[in-house]
Amino acid sequence: MYQQAREKLANRDIPGALKQLDELNRKYPDFTDAWILKGDFHAREKNTDLALEAYIGALKAGAGAFLHLSVAELYFNKYQYDLAKKHLDVYQAYPKASPQGLQKANKIRRNIEFATVAIKDSVRFAPENLGPSVNDRHHQYFPALSADGKLLVFTEREVNTEKKDEDFYFTELLKGGGFSPKRKLPGYINTPLNEGAQSVSADGRIIIFTGCHRPEGYGSCDLYASYLMPDGSWSPPQNLGPAINTSAWESQPSLSPDGRTLFFVRGKTGRDESTDIYYSTLDENRRWTEAQPLPGAVNTSGREATPFIYFDNQTLFFASDEHPGFGDMDFFYSKRNADGTWSQPINLGYPVNTSSEEFSLIISPDGRTAYFSSDSRADGFGGFDLYKFSLDERIRQTPVAFVNGVAIDAKDGKRIANGSIRLFDLSNGKEIWTGESRKDGLFFWVLPGNREYAMYVEKEGYLFHSENFVVKEEPSDSALQIEVRLKPIETGSVIVLQNLFFDTDSYQIQPKSEAELSKILQFLKQNPNVRVEISGHTDSRGSASYNRILSQNRAKTVVDFLVKNGINPSRLTAKGYGDTQPVASNDTEEGRQQNRRTELKIIAIQ
Structure with a gap:
């Protein structure tokens, strides 16, 4: 009967298998294998209470102490940390405990130490389903946003199809706060093959995504790019090449807001228990450099996944099952250090993170709104749905x-x-x-x-x-x-030196004008045949003589700087016009601010 139950489970005859296991438990309560098989099944199906019931039945029937590790993990997932520690104590005292088991036990204990404190300082979390214009009975996941926060692209898979049949859809944020009806991305980006786990460039013109099992691929899954064409459709995908893709598994890209750094995940396979976040940058020829593991404290011996570089280009969100958390994959963020390494990650807190697996989190450019996917909420439409929530004040971004x-x-x-x-x-x-x-x-x-x-x-x-x-x-x-x-560049052309700043009622140049002065100097050195006038202008406050003297001194200060840095004085003229050449009304502060200016005018080309 036990072997029959195993075969039924293998053939996915779940009701038949459970019926036989229940019968075995009743007839042979001391038969530990039947209890353990039932517990293993329920644990895989995330039926925590039923799994605990079966494992405890096995322990009462005399199962070995090795089972205490599984029981401890289940109690940890139920946030019953004291009971979890009791079973860990038993397992870690077990003489035959395996090195892998002891390593796992130590990890659970570290998580208990973290979660016992962190769960008391919970963050605000009230997710909202994006609604029927986006979600339906199929799976919607891996959201990606453009930098204006208006274009949301996501991956969709029908519930009755294989995972290899994924496509990209998009929706747009409406002024009233809702979303437009979803539509499949037009063009060549969607194929009968697998495409998913995408990142949208800040300007919404490039999509980097994961394509698997393609004839031109380097490994099981590679990263590809598609470009928005003038007619609004998307170009045929282009493999990003060997600097990014290898014979391993590359997936889950995140393109930096300036489009110059690509973050992604690499592992031996998609099921690898040790995946790391890598990055590559564009060189001066706009080619991707050979990808390297992310430096700093982000990567571990466990799984790091779903990186998302926030729009400030300084904050990386990701998921990990190794950094201290509440169990399985938790969300974290890390800050870029001055030396280019990444700081010790910070857990986003409970109940954003739970004992279940969290993945695919992104933050909108307002720094307050987050999007993620979930299949475990009561208000869902069927499979995985997309949700949004307001970030707690403690984890909001700039x-x-x-x-x-x-x-x-x-x-x-x-x-x-x-x-x-x-x-x-x-x-x-x-x-x-x-x-x-x-x-x-x-x-x-x-x-x-x-x-x-x-x-x-x-x-x-x-x-x-x-x-x-x-x-x-x-x-x-x-x-x-x-x-x-x-x-x-012609005689009479005039520009306002917008980034030249003086102290109030002074011709002392402020330090933040350094870049502007350097730019003037560079222009004159690159165009040695040009003669220019540096002219100062004021608003109408103050007497005419005062304004004329102030504007003359400001123009002369600029000329003195240029002469000191190698420009021939014969090419330069300083002229103060006071308030005699306004470009706006002096009746408003905005107008007066426009009138207070320094200009560069080409007076001759030799």
């Missing part, structure tokens, strides 16, 4: 803003391709981004809020463009739009 820009010719309005762009954080003077405008003249950034930034755009044959802007602490729901109008 909000970011999505900045859209375009570079155009100021004279003819045509877009300028491959314009060189540099971005600085004015709070510390550090350069945080360098790159070029695309072929269509567009560029974009994802920037932390509550900061002031300086931007420089240049292109051969044009005056450089400088601009500063502030990203508010609570960024707008819509993208910040920036239009850069580059002026040709």
